[in-house]
Amino acid sequence: MTQLLTVNNLSVNYGAIKAVQGVSLSVNRGEIVTLIGANGAGKSTILRTIAGLEKVASGLITFENQGFNRMPSDKRVQNGVVLVPEGRRVFPGMTVQENLQLGAFSVKDKHQVHAAFDTVYEQFPILKARLNQDAATLSGGEQQMLAIGRALMANPKMILLDEPSMGLAPLYIQKIFDIIENIRNRGVTVLVIEQNAAQALRIADRGYVIESGKIIATDTGEALLVSDDVKRAYLGSDVLIK
Amino acid sequence: MSNIIQQLINGIILGSVYALLALGYTMVYGIIKLINFAHGDVYMLGAYFGYFFIQVLHLNFFIALVLSMAVSALLGMLIEFVAYRPLRHSPRIAVLISALGVSFLLENGMSYFYGSDKKAFPQAIRTIQYHIGSLQISNIQLLIISTAITLMILLTIIVQKTKMGRAMRAVSADQEAAILMGIDVNRTISFTFAIGSALAAAGGVLIGLYYNNIDPLMGMTPGIKAFVAAVLGGIGLIPGAALGGWLIGILETMTQAIGLSDYKDAVVYAILIIILLFKPTGILGKNKREKV
Numbered sequence: 001m002t003q004l005l006t007v008n009n010l011s012v013n014y015g016a017i018k019a020v021q022g023v024s025l026s027v028n029r030g031e032i033v034t035l036i037g038a039n040g041a042g043k044s045t046i047l048r049t050i051a052g053l054e055k056v057a058s059g060l061i062t063f064e065n066q067g068f069n070r071m072p073s074d075k076r077v078q079n080g081v082v083l084v085p086e087g088r089r090v091f092p093g094m095t096v097q098e099n100l101q102l103g104a105f106s107v108k109d110k111h112q113v114h115a116a117f118d119t120v121y122e123q124f125p126i127l128k129a130r131l132n133q134d135a136a137t138l139s140g141g142e143q144q145m146l147a148i149g150r151a152l153m154a155n156p157k158m159i160l161l162d163e164p165s166m167g168l169a170p171l172y173i174q175k176i177f178d179i180i181e182n183i184r185n186r187g188v189t190v191l192v193i194e195q196n197a198a199q200a201l202r203i204a205d206r207g208y209v210i211e212s213g214k215i216i217a218t219d220t221g222e223a224l225l226v227s228d229d230v231k232r233a234y235l236g237s238d239v240l241i242k
Numbered sequence: 243m244s245n246i247i248q249q250l251i252n253g254i255i256l257g258s259v260y261a262l263l264a265l266g267y268t269m270v271y272g273i274i275k276l277i278n279f280a281h282g283d284v285y286m287l288g289a290y291f292g293y294f295f296i297q298v299l300h301l302n303f304f305i306a307l308v309l310s311m312a313v314s315a316l317l318g319m320l321i322e323f324v325a326y327r328p329l330r331h332s333p334r335i336a337v338l339i340s341a342l343g344v345s346f347l348l349e350n351g352m353s354y355f356y357g358s359d360k361k362a363f364p365q366a367i368r369t370i371q372y373h374i375g376s377l378q379i380s381n382i383q384l385l386i387i388s389t390a391i392t393l394m395i396l397l398t399i400i401v402q403k404t405k406m407g408r409a410m411r412a413v414s415a416d417q418e419a420a421i422l423m424g425i426d427v428n429r430t431i432s433f434t435f436a437i438g439s440a441l442a443a444a445g446g447v448l449i450g451l452y453y454n455n456i457d458p459l460m461g462m463t464p465g466i467k468a469f470v471a472a473v474l475g476g477i478g479l480i481p482g483a484a485l486g487g488w489l490i491g492i493l494e495t496m497t498q499a500i501g502l503s504d505y506k507d508a509v510v511y512a513i514l515i516i517i518l519l520f521k522p523t524g525i526l527g528k529n530k531r532e533k534v
Contacts, residue, residue: 074424091419102423105408
């Protein structure tokens with residue numbers, strides 16, 4: 001397997017706060033990798049830094065052997081890395097179609113954009129039915145599908161998902177995890193953060209456990225799922241019963 | 243009665259120029275939440291560029307209008323690049339003060355280099371008065387309103403139908419999410435300044451032709467009135483700027499018509515205070531909490 005993304009000894013600061021301290025991780029082509037950990041552990045910061053929204057204090061981010069540290073966000077999107085942000089962040093006051101068109105902003109070839117529309121419609125028929133509706137009027141689950149569909153419009157090689165199931169109805173949560181597996185089966189590599197850690201580990205090839213800005217454990221999804229330490233610390237007692 | 247209609251016509255003409263200016267205020271506010279106090283001075287410079295192209299280079303009026311818009315667009319981008327972009331991550335008040343500084347620089351710079359006296363704007367188009375019953379309207383007035391409406395239609399097409407227009411709306415709605423789409427935010431902001439400045443320049447050239455003279459401080463009062471127009475219509479909303487511009491224009495001519503010429507500016511400021519007190523989001527604005 002070839003390494004697609006490598007994060008080497010990454011540190012990120014918010015002012016005086018050290019949000020991420022010397023994190024190293026890698027994602028291979030075609031994998032689903034998940035980051036789990038408590039709120040405020042630094043998971044979101046890692047994803048945001050890979051997408052170029054936060055500055056690297058030290059360390060190295062490489063994608064397909066290209067240095068990402070100083071690359072502006074829009075160039076990272078052109079290179080095939082797209083972040084679906086926490087809270088979905090669809091553009092209110094713009095239609096579903098316009099939101100999807102914006103997702104393809106970095107794609108120059110019109111045929112590719114058409115093809116991407118077809119793929120997204122096929123994956124999310126509900127979006128096709130709501131094309132001319134204001135994105136703000138969609139339900140939470142529909143908005144999340146729009147946010148993921150919008151990211152797929154850029155024809156990414158890798159998609160970064162920040163809490164995709166947060167705040168969704170249970171019916172949608174399962175759907176979102178099916179969608180993530182589906183995305184990977186289409187050849188897009190996935191790095192996902194989930195508070196719903198048990199479910200994330202079930203679909204993940206590998207996982208990293210993060211605590212206070214550091215990686216404290218890494219293993220396959222299955223192994224982490226049954227690891228007692230992880231269960232106690234991050235999954236909560238209700239998950240143990242399942 | 244016919245007097246009222248006549249004043250209404252005059253108000254709409256004047257309001258068209260305010261509307262062109264207000265569009266720039268509202269677009270810039272929409273995208274970087276800045277009240278660009280230098281905007282009225284771009285309008286002034288637009289008028290001077292028009293003066294230069296017609297008086298010195300003897301160009302046709304319409305060519306001069308388009309060239310003046312193009313040069314002002316570049317000037318707007320330059321102002322943004324030099325005075326606002328370095329302050330992108332500073333508190334809003336810093337950018338506001340920078341805008342005031344640019345305004346003073348342009349006004350005093352023009353006074354210094356070209357004199358503070360009024361210059362006669364060349365009459366590139368001979369004025370023809372048309373009489374319809376007791377009403378009269380000139381070809382210049384018709385030119386102002388038709389140019390303003392044409393530019394507004396063009397702007398609407400750019401904002402609603404083009405890729406750059408979608409990027410502008412995305413950056414206004416959620417800058418960070420726009421970055422994640424692969425949009426170059428700096429380029430988009432630059433483009434917004436270009437469009438806004440071109441519209442202001444068109445207003446300046448048209449008003450030069452209408453009033454026959456220009457001076458380095460001609461942008462001050464119309465600038466503030468256009469700002470009030472943008473707030474009245476709902477700041478950040480493009481249709482609101484057009485509506486506000488026309489309303490302020492009509493109100494100003496009506497105030498003059500009833501013999502209160504000395505108070506025409508005071509009335510506009512009184513309106514600003516009333517809107518800010520009772521409906522700060524403006525006529526078309528929805529009451530929405532600003533996202534933090």
